[in-house]
Amino acid sequence: MPDEAPPLGPHIQQIRKRRKLTLEQLASLSGVSRSMLSQIERGQTNPTFATLWNLTRALNIDISELVGGQTSNRAQTIDVVGGHFVPEIRSEDGLCTLRILSPAQSAGRTEWYEIRLAPGGALVSDPHAKGAVEHVTVIEGELEVVSGEIRACVPAQGVARYAADLPHALRNVSDTETRAFLVVAS
Amino acid sequence: MPDEAPPLGPHIQQIRKRRKLTLEQLASLSGVSRSMLSQIERGQTNPTFATLWNLTRALNIDISELVGGQTSNRAQTIDVVGGHFVPEIRSEDGLCTLRILSPAQSAGRTEWYEIRLAPGGALVSDPHAKGAVEHVTVIEGELEVVSGEIRACVPAQGVARYAADLPHALRNVSDTETRAFLVVAS
């Protein structure tokens, strides 16, 4: 049963345009010729695995992302959620509060949170998906970051980025409440 | 920079043998010829995307499973950026400050910012890439959101989501400084 492969051209084009790359630029980045890129984007050819691989490396995306997204055109709305209705998770000791700011449907891709840590509070996490990276921005207070074997201190207004595909934690080592903004990118 | 594609032949063969399938059987399941399968498994050819796709369908696996363990491996570090070194953009009237929190290499994909708006200040943006959505979270103060033809008000701690592929703006209509987090998802 030969099956119809999904169209990945439009998706690739979308990624390329979002990054403001020309065919020429992507060609030299990936080692795939412009002509080939043009044909792939328009679904006029059936690229080779090596070609796709080089593309994913140049765009720094995972192969599976190529077959994923279909663009959906939603209705024109502004979705406002009152502060008290934002999903919130509190740790058992009550010292850590996590407000889930990213929409439910983006779960698994990029997610973002506001964290509130009382003095001594911590957010300890198991490894996320392979390749996941966390970006934390301290709004106020101070934060200690632990990722795997290593740790670092982030002052107010500072930003830290670290691997999240291994055990990691955020800890408030100061004596005031710490607020931070956390983005988990997969 | 053409890159070396990872060997996926041995992995495919492993899956096939585990399921006790002959090349013949897998061929008829997938619509890929036995000869081709044999060559793929021994890395003597560079299969087409359609071929791989049909294989994944026949074996009921995800395409990313074929490249098993070949995801990008970064060094184990924590990247800390002091608050004063985070890239910052100020509007001409000085009423709007934008701190770029997302890493440079994610430009064009998901980007995030901290916004500070003095009373009366505004962040007015041209349309981003098609399909782009913005998610704003008010840290303190209050915000008016305009997306295309429509507008909405977001209170402190509230969240708003709206299309960003048309002209849009954030405006501080209160009389105190407003801080917010803005995530642009493409």
Added chain:
DNA sequence: CATCATTTTCCAATATAAAGGAAATCCTGC
């Protein structure tokens, strides 16, 4: 060890993916 059945690899023919240069198209700024 010989034989047959099964499975895999080799081979020649064909279809088509890939690259590079030429034509066409799309944009800006006059």
Added chain:
DNA sequence: GCAGGATTTCCTTTATATTGGAAAATGATG
């Protein structure tokens, strides 16, 4: 509207992915 450059698409050539059938290898049975 008309240049000029930048960008994309088309065209031709070359390299190779894909296939079906033949040959080789494997493996079970007596």
